[in-house]
Amino acid sequence: MSQQQRHTLGGYGKTADHEVDWSQVGETLTMLALAIAQIDTSLHEGNQSINKLTSSFTAMADNSQKLVQLAAAHKDDLPQKTGEIASELQQEIQQAIIAFQFYDRLTQRLEHVGDSLERMGHLIGNAEQRYKAGAWNSLQQHIKSNYTMEAERIMFEHIMAGHSVAEALEIYRHHFDKQAQDTFGTNDDIEFF
Incomplete structure (x- = not known):
């Protein structure tokens, strides 16, 4: 699915005379569209928070590196405890960066889930393809490749x-x-x- 096709799955909705035109396919597509929208909004909100945290941790990492270098360059002028604190701070920041990597993995997975749900919705919505085993196999192979x-x-x-x-x-x-x-x-x- 090209980037242009992302977020094009729509719900089934109502007919022009406002009576519900109910079908399993339409209900499935509506629920898939809702799930995709929820995943996308959660990712967007999470990315805003993580971007701020990333910026803060980058600044802290830079400052802790400066402290370590300062402590190493001026061993005789600074108390030994200052260098130890700077080293501990740097180790804690490294642990936080690993946690960020796990968050990044989580967002990648959720993006793949959203993409897979949308692809499945388009397949279900396509009356010519929905019952073809080859189309479902192709979707499954795409999901597995991610x-x-x-x-x-x-x-x-x-x-x-x-x-x-x-x-x-x-x-x-x-x-x-x-x-x-x-x-x-x-x-x-x-x-x-």
């Missing part, structure tokens, strides 16, 4: 194989926890801000 973590791909495969959400989530958590223990969860491809 996953950057092995745990997500494994969860996808389990859901597609007919397992319950609970089973897929248990497998996902097992693989995600194992990966987090092995690599602290930071080796995935993350587009950071």
